[in-house]
Each structure stands twice: as structure tokens, then as C-alpha cells.
Amino acid sequence: MQSPAPFTRIGTRGSPLALTQARLVRKLLSAAHGVSEDDIAIEVISTGGDRSQASNASLIEIGGKGLFTKEIDDAMLDGRIDIGVHSSKDVATRLPDGIELVGFLEREDVRDAFMSVKVASLDQLPERGRFGTSSIRRAAQVLRVRPDLTIVPFRGNVGTRLQKLLDDVADGTMLAMAGLNRLGEGHRATALLDPEIFMPAPAQGAIGIAVRSNDSKTAQLVAGLNHAPTHLTITAERAMLAVLDGSCRTPVGTLSRLDNGTVTLKGQILSLDGKTVFDSIASGTDPVVVGKQVGDDLIAQAGTEWLAQWAAL
Numbered sequence: 001m002q003s004p005a006p007f008t009r010i011g012t013r014g015s016p017l018a019l020t021q022a023r024l025v026r027k028l029l030s031a032a033h034g035v036s037e038d039d040i041a042i043e044v045i046s047t048g049g050d051r052s053q054a055s056n057a058s059l060i061e062i063g064g065k066g067l068f069t070k071e072i073d074d075a076m077l078d079g080r081i082d083i084g085v086h087s088s089k090d091v092a093t094r095l096p097d098g099i100e101l102v103g104f105l106e107r108e109d110v111r112d113a114f115m116s117v118k119v120a121s122l123d124q125l126p127e128r129g130r131f132g133t134s135s136i137r138r139a140a141q142v143l144r145v146r147p148d149l150t151i152v153p154f155r156g157n158v159g160t161r162l163q164k165l166l167d168d169v170a171d172g173t174m175l176a177m178a179g180l181n182r183l184g185e186g187h188r189a190t191a192l193l194d195p196e197i198f199m200p201a202p203a204q205g206a207i208g209i210a211v212r213s214n215d216s217k218t219a220q221l222v223a224g225l226n227h228a229p230t231h232l233t234i235t236a237e238r239a240m241l242a243v244l245d246g247s248c249r250t251p252v253g254t255l256s257r258l259d260n261g262t263v264t265l266k267g268q269i270l271s272l273d274g275k276t277v278f279d280s281i282a283s284g285t286d287p288v289v290v291g292k293q294v295g296d297d298l299i300a301q302a303g304t305e306w307l308a309q310w311a312a313l
């Protein structure tokens with residue numbers, strides 16, 4: 001006997017965090033529409049990002065445009081799935097034609113956490129210690145305050161990273177508190193980092209929901225899941241990133257706030273060694289305008305000569 005068609009189909013990467021996020025969206029959809037969770041399919045899709053994480057790709061290669069979403073976008077465009085659930089910070093600022101990010105769940109903790117099995121905080125790491133990260137933003141931010149440290153590549157899910165610390169591959173590492181919390185592993189964080197100094201990645205901590213642009217039925221299904229304040233701040237952060245993406249690939253950090261409908265956005269770009277830092281801030285009620293303003297100002301401050309060195313990366 002043929003089983004009935006599912007109510008809708010979610011596509012996700014297969015990492016423990018991605019699966020947890022997809023299951024959360026399934027649970028919310030099931031509750032919102034009074035359908036059984038069994039009637040909402042979850043299709044696991046391997047992405048280029050998953051494959052390069054398994055290999056030893058360089059710092060710059062990881063985080064390339066759409067690396068963690070391309071195959072999920074393709075499955076959506078082919079009609080194999082209806083909804084893409086993503087960590088918003090892994091979603092390129094320019095989506096493929098026919099795909100739209102239509103909603104964001106309420107943002108989790110936006111901060112990065114420090115993790116070590118030896119010391120309680122970043123400043124306690126031994127002189128010339130090894131810091132594990134494959135993120136150019138985190139490497140730059142750490143070197144800014146601890147130029148003596150050596151950055152060593154560090155990838156994998158929470159369990160793998162913890163094992164690497166136990167195996168003494170590095171003396172400390174840093175990862176998103178949001179991911180730890182979603183996995184029920186928040187207690188693994190050794191210390192939370194000050195987000196004014198360690199500015200999070202644009203859109204960190206927010207689950208994004210993508211659908212086909214011409215699929216108004218699915219857009220309506222997910223509309224009630226959107227958290228408006230998160231949507232506003234993520235829109236500002238992504239608008240800033242879109243400006244920077246167009247002209248450079250420097251490490252980028254950002255921190256936004258919403259008070260009575262006014263978005264305040266701080267943005268920062270750094271050199272890889274953390275020695276050069278540009279900061280900007282803007283406020284307003286239109287998140288796209290605010291984001292562009294911060295992005296444009298950062299580019300103006302940095303100047304074409306400084307930015308040119310990044311063109312080849």
C-alpha cells in the first residue's frame with residue numbers, strides 16, 4: 001500500500017545541530033496546523049560544506065557562499081522538499097533565484113562561548129598556547145587580544161571538538177552558545193565571551209526558514225513561525241553583510257539591538273591577524289537602510305587600498 005503524501009517536507013543537513021533545528025521546526029508546524037509530526041517529512045541532505053568539513057579545507061574555503069545550503073536549495077527547486085531549515089549565519093546573502101528566506105525563529109543566545117578543559121577563560125591560556133578555530137572571524141578576534149596564541153584548525157560537532165580538547169589538539173576553542181544550548185550542551189561552555197569585544201557572526205543564533213518564491217502555500221504554512229524582532233535584526237545584519245560581501249572577505253562581526261522598533265546595529269571588520277579593526281554603528285527603523293549604512297561606512301573607513309589586499313582571497 002502506498003503511504004499518503006506528507007503534509008510538507010523539510011530538508012536539512014545531517015549534523016546533530018541541523019537535525020535538532022529541523023525537528024524544532026517540525027514540532028512548531030505540527031502544533032500550528034494540528035497535524036501529526038509523523039506527517040511532516042525530514043529529508044537529510046549532504047552539502048558541500050559537510051564534505052569540506054570532513055576534509056581539511058583551509059580557513060578561507062569554509063564559509064564560501066552557500067556552501068552549507070546549495071544542495072538543499074537544489075532539492076527545493078527540484079520539488080523534492082518544500083522547506084529548507086538553516087542556521088541563518090550559514091546562508092549566503094544572495095540566495096539562488098527562486099528561493100527566499102521567509103522567516104526566522106526567535107534568536108537563541110547570540111554570543112560565542114569559550115571552551116577549554118585546562119583553563120577558565122581566554123586570558124588564562126598559556127603564553128603561545130594553541131587556539132582551535134576554523135573561523136577567520138574568531139581567529140582575528142582572538143589574536144586581537146592574544147597575539148601570542150597560535151591558531152590551529154578545528155572543526156566538527158560539539159562532541160568531536162570536546163574530544164579534540166581532551167586529546168590536547170588545542171588548549172581552547174570557541175563556538176556559538178546558540179548551538180550548545182539547542183543541543184542541550186550549554187553546560188559545556190567554560191565561559192561566555194563579551195559580545196561587544198567578540199562580536200558574533202551576522203545572523204548567529206537564528207534559525208532561518210527558506211521556501212520556493214512561487215510556493216505561497218508553504219510560505220503561509222511557515223508564516224506563523226516567524227519571530228518579528230528576530231526578523232528585523234537579522235535583516236539589518238544581513239544587509240550589512242551583503243554590502244561587505246560585494247567588496248571584501250575580511251572577518252566580519254556584528255551586534256544588533258531593537259528598542260521600540262528602532263534597530264541599532266554595530267558592525268566590525270578586522271584583518272586576519274586582528275591588528276587592524278574598523279567599527280561602525282547606526283540606528284533607524286528600516287533594517288535594510290541601517291545595515292547598508294554600517295556596511296558602507298566600514299568600507300569607507302577601511303579604504304580601497306586596505307580592502308584590495310582581500311580581493312585575491
Ligand SMILES: NCc1[nH]cc(CCC(=O)O)c1CC(=O)O
Binds near residue numbers: 090175
Ligand atoms: N557552520 C557552523 C555553525 N553554523 C551555525 C552554528 C551555531 C548555531 C548558530 O549560530 O545559529 C555553527 C557552529 C558554531 O559556530 O559554533
